[in-house]
Amino acid sequence: MKLEQNYSLKHLNTFGIDQQAASYVLLREGAELAEAINQAKGLGQELRVLGGGSNLLLTQDQPHFFVQPGFDNIQVLEESNTTVQVRVDAGFNWHNWVLYSLNQGWYGLENLSLIPGMVGAAPIQNIGAYGVEVKDFVKAVHFRSLRDASQHVLSNEECRFAYRDSLFKQELKGEIFIESVVFELLKQPNINTSYGAIEQELEAMAVKNPSPKDVSAAVIKIRQSKLPDPAVLGNSGSFFKNPILPVKQVNSLQEQFPNIPVYPISEQEAKVAAGWLIEQSGWKGKRVGPCGVHEKQALVLVNYGGASGAQVLSLAKDVISAVEERFSVSLEPEVNVW
Ligand code: FAD
């Protein structure tokens, strides 16, 4: 385990913001966390976990001791005729894990193709796309305490997964290091193409009876056509969450704005597309200095090069104010602002 001090995080966050970590170590196994905790204590620094840096906005140099999982084993735990349970280490790249699972004939994660980041972060905000959430396939999450490196495991139910949310973003926020995730995947495909442009894309690909690999390929194509590639244009995906509002408020919005996209969540609540609210507020494609709102996807803020985290945050605040003013809806960041 090699301790780096005053370490640039520029290449470790997909916004490409140039800020430093006071300390940084890449852990070769979960057990090394105990040593990191001691070192951080000695330096009087708080521990912070870094994954692939794809859900972060760094607004200042970080006075913390960063640990990042640098281990990525895969282990089959149990197999039946219909399902397989696989334990995947936190440091495995998410998209590579999706491709690996499909190649093994283990199905379920195809709609979650091409999401950046590491496996260890996936349960934190219960990553989701195209009508699938990771919670649908998580059996258990193994983690260590950031206080004493003690090991714990939570079942799917105990993780309290919700829309882009979990216990790890609430009570356990900043308290734990996810070491591995156990997935339960299917051996028979159960594909879901009903969401967004998947069917259209499969048609364009001339695929009639899609396999999970076809669905994955379609999702990859759609995402590549709509979303900026962080390697080319810095971003952290959707900067804002889609607001979930009381049905009464949604009804009143629909009366004023009949075209507003609304998706029912329960009898009491409905989800409103934040991207539409931003577009209607005049911010889609707008550039402010070195950053801006992406021209194809208004939920995504981008760094055209050399933007500081403070500049991106200021842009986010302007977008929030504009939406608040027009729709009386308060957008909240999905991205972790550090
Ligand atoms: P990081 O950004 O490094 O960290 C995020 C948070 O998780 C931080 O609080 C960090 O401390 C914590 N964390 C990370 N790893 C661990 C660990 N092992 N233990 C404990 N805490 C940890 N998200 C979606 O849900 N759906 C999408 O479709 C989607 N598309 C995206 C597209 C693009 C182009 C980009 C840039 C982002 C997108 N995202 C999407 C957001 C992001 O990819 C996910 O939230 C991803 O899970 C973040 O993983 P990461 O490893 O980069 O985490």
Ligand code: NAP
């Ligand atoms: P899209 O398909 O154009 O849809 C726009 C919005 O409407 C999305 O936010 C989506 O909500 C919602 N929506 C569309 N169809 C829906 C349905 N049938 N039921 C419920 N909600 C529906 O979105 P997009 O921008 O191209 O993204 C495609 C998918 O990738 C979405 O699931 C999106 O969440 C995911 N994505 C996430 C991030 C991130 O950083 N979090 C970044 C890029 C893409 P949901 O967002 O709840 O699905």
